[in-house]
Amino acid sequence: MDHDVFKDLVPSYLENLTSKETNKQMEEHMKQCADCREYLKGMQEDLLIERNDEHRKEKKNIDYLKKVRSKNRKKIFTVVMSLLIIFIIICIGSYFLFAHMWIADENDVRTTIQRQDNIITLSFQTKHDNRYLLTMENSENSYTNEIIIYEKWNDFSEAASLFKDGSEVTYTFLDKNTLLLNNGEQRKLTDEDVVHIRYKDNTEKIPLKDLYNATNNN
Ligand SMILES: [Zn+2]
Numbered sequence: 586m587d588h589d590v591f592k593d594l595v596p597s598y599l600e601n602l603t604s605k606e607t608n609k610q611m612e613e614h615m616k617q618c619a620d621c622r623e624y625l626k627g628m629q630e631d632l633l634i635e636r637n638d639e640h641r642k643e644k645k646n647i648d649y650l651k652k653v654r655s656k657n658r659k660k661i662f663t664v665v666m667s668l669l670i671i672f673i674i675i676c677i678g679s680y681f682l683f684a685h686m687w688i689a690d691e692n693d694v695r696t697t698i699q700r701q702d703n704i705i706t707l708s709f710q711t712k713h714d715n716r717y718l719l720t721m722e723n724s725e726n727s728y729t730n731e732i733i734i735y736e737k738w739n740d741f742s743e744a745a746s747l748f749k750d751g752s753e754v755t756y757t758f759l760d761k762n763t764l765l766l767n768n769g770e771q772r773k774l775t776d777e778d779v780v781h782i783r784y785k786d787n788t789e790k791i792p793l794k795d796l797y798n799a800t801n802n803n
Pocket residue numbers: 587588591614618620621
C-alpha cells in the first residue's frame with residue numbers, strides 16, 4: 586500500500602468504515618512504515634480531543650439547562666412561599682382585627698345604671714376610642730344573672746357600629762322588690778338574686794334588690 590492511499594484511508598479507518606481487507610492491508614503497511622504509524626496516532630489523538638470537547642460542550646449545555654431549571658424552581662418556590670406568608674399574615678391580622686375578643690378589664694369599662702320608670706338599664710362603654718364592648722348574658726330562673734363583658738377592636742363591621750355607644754342589659758321591675766321575668770312571670774326578689782358582672786380580673790356582684798335604687802353612675 587502506498588503512503589498517500591494510507592493517509593486517505595485513515596479517517597474512514599478511525600470511524601470503522603473500512604473493510605476487513607483494507608484494514609488488513611493498512612495494518613501490514615503500518616508494520617513497515619513508522620511515518621504512517623505516527624500519522625494514524627496523531628489523527629487518533631485529534632479525534633479523541635475533538636470528541637472530548639464535544640462531550641464537554643454537551644455537558645456544559647446540560648449543566649446550563651439544569652441551572653436554569655433550578656433557578657426557575659427557586660423562583661416559583663419563593664413566589665409560592667411569599668404568597669403563603671402574605672396569606673397567613675392576612676388571616677392572623679384579620680382574626681385579631683375582626684374576630685378576636687377578650688374579657689375586658691374593669692378599669693377600661695364605664696358602667697352606667699339608668700332607671701326610666703320601672704326599667705333599669707345597665708350600660709357598658711369602653712374608655713378607649715378604638716374598641717367597643719359586647720356583653721354575653723347568661724340567664725338563670727328567666728333573668729340575666731351573669732354578664733360577661735367582652736372587648737373588641739373597633740372595625741367597620743355592623744356589630745362595631747351597633748355597639749359603639751355601649752352595650753346594654755335591661756331589667757323590668759314591677760316594684761322595688763319584684764322583677765318581671767322574660768317569660769312573663771313575676772319574681773319576688775331575695776338577697777340571693779344577684780347579677781354577676783364578669784371582668785378580666787374581677788367579678789362585680791350587684792344584688793337585684795339594690796339595682797332598683799342604684800341609679801347612680803360609677
Ligand atoms: Zn507509509
